[in-house]
Amino acid sequence: MESQIHKIHQQLVNKEITCTxxxxxxxxxxxxxxxxxxxxxLDQQALKLANKVDAKIAKGExxxxxxxxxxxxxxxxxVQGTLTTASSDILxxxxxxxxxxxxxxxxxxxxxxxxxxNCDSFGHGSSSENTIxxxxxxxxxxxxxxxxxxGGSAVNVAKDYTVFSxxxxxxxxxxxxxxxxxxxxxxxxxxxxxxxxxxxxxSSTDCVGPxxxxxxxxxxxxxxxxxxxxxxxxxxxxxxISKERSLKTIAIKTVGYFKNFVENxxxxxxxxxxxxxxxxxxxxxxxxxxxxxxxxxxTLVSTYYTLAxxxxxxxxxxxxxxxxxERLEAENLKDTYAITRSENFSEESKxxxxxxxxxxxxxxxxxxYLKGLNIRDQISNNFEKDFxxxxxxxxxxxxxxxxxxxxxxxxxLTMYLSDAYTVGFSLGELPTLTVPKGTSTGLQIxxxxxxxxxxxxxxxxxxxxx
Ligand code: GLN
Numbered sequence: 001m002e003s004q005i006h007k008i009h010q011q012l013v014n015k016e017i018t019c020t021x022x023x024x025x026x027x028x029x030x031x032x033x034x035x036x037x038x039x040x041x042l043d044q045q046a047l048k049l050a051n052k053v054d055a056k057i058a059k060g061e062x063x064x065x066x067x068x069x070x071x072x073x074x075x076x077x078x079v080q081g082t083l084t085t086a087s088s089d090i091l092x093x094x095x096x097x098x099x100x101x102x103x104x105x106x107x108x109x110x111x112x113x114x115x116x117x118n119c120d121s122f123g124h125g126s127s128s129e130n131t132i133x134x135x136x137x138x139x140x141x142x143x144x145x146x147x148x149x150x151g152g153s154a155v156n157v158a159k160d161y162t163v164f165s166x167x168x169x170x171x172x173x174x175x176x177x178x179x180x181x182x183x184x185x186x187x188x189x190x191x192x193x194x195x196x197x198x199x200x201x202x203s204s205t206d207c208v209g210p211x212x213x214x215x216x217x218x219x220x221x222x223x224x225x226x227x228x229x230x231x232x233x234x235x236x237x238x239x240x241i242s243k244e245r246s247l248k249t250i251a252i253k254t255v256g257y258f259k260n261f262v263e264n265x266x267x268x269x270x271x272x273x274x275x276x277x278x279x280x281x282x283x284x285x286x287x288x289x290x291x292x293x294x295x296x297x298x299t300l301v302s303t304y305y306t307l308a309x310x311x312x313x314x315x316x317x318x319x320x321x322x323x324x325x326e327r328l329e330a331e332n333l334k335d336t337y338a339i340t341r342s343e344n345f346s347e348e349s350k351x352x353x354x355x356x357x358x359x360x361x362x363x364x365x366x367x368x369y370l371k372g373l374n375i376r377d378q379i380s381n382n383f384e385k386d387f388x389x390x391x392x393x394x395x396x397x398x399x400x401x402x403x404x405x406x407x408x409x410x411x412x413l414t415m416y417l418s419d420a421y422t423v424g425f426s427l428g429e430l431p432t433l434t435v436p437k438g439t440s441t442g443l444q445i446x447x448x449x450x451x452x453x454x455x456x457x458x459x460x461x462x463x464x465x466x
Pocket of ligand 1: 122123124125126148149168169170171172173174201308419
């Protein structure tokens, strides 16, 4: 698909539409929508900003590419003065005291935030049903889940309610909903985009990234939000990726895929057939396709959930009704903490907090947590070895098509296993993009750490493939 950002930019510059009309129309769509994508609308601020853009255009001043472009924000990012709920009871009245770095960069570029978007509470989930705002419905078939945890963001983009949205991806939460709703979703290399102002889930894999309708829009937004930030010590400097460079597709000679991902019994038959057929198509262009060995899905999923639960238990300990969050008073302080946390966290979040604290406790941490860290190192080493042999790793995004609304809540273990193909790349800190092609839930393109440019180049190469 063509770039929506360039298209709307031209319409604004040519005075074919006003920014106020553009913003008002999208706000109306968001307000009336029945997909449960909205936690709160930022309508007043958005219209004020749109007015400013119109005034600039009227005066004949030039506007930047992102100026006046309406976007959405997963409801886990701070935007000063707005509610940031993480779709949870415990933060349902929490107002952000400051603005997240990635969002501030978009505001500085003139983009206009319209909405805080529904998601799984604290990023805990793969279906956007773990939320106090009602399950997000799939953009293609509203009986199915929107995917998660950035479900509201992916559905808003798919339905054109927002031009792009900023999601969060700890173990697949941008890539999987993008795949479920047929849009692009990018998890950059860990550290390329600052996490400052993102409510932490698992800090060592949390990534900020865009969901959009084209590789070009992903590129534009990625450039705008990337960069070293003194408020997040894991960030690094990265050069902007130019449009010209992103279109240079000659760099890709070899593509790898994981044999065990394809041979996995849990893989849907049609997704498998389509994936293998797509590899054949790539081969026909002269690109070499190589089979690679990788860890079994069970190992990837259990390693990811071990570390993610340990980290989320630590990160959420500050939500105790005293430091942060809705406080429920009891007879003494200890009971106040207990009741506040028992009543205000969802079943799924409590499962993770209890599990995380258990596996960090004395007697368990060596056996489980440290072992998880050790396997994570092995996974990273495996990727390093692979990227000496191949430029890109291609994989399905999900083993199956989106479940019906209600099914994942009944069976959390099956839900965890549905993350089999996304979590490995998170543990490896790799740049990974979902493109809505190849299989019904898309394809994932991964490259070596900090090689985000190559991912976009390969996506553009696939765009040229008929
Ligand atoms: N589904 C995975 C989980 O629940 C990933 C979520 C995410 O990336 N935030 O942990």
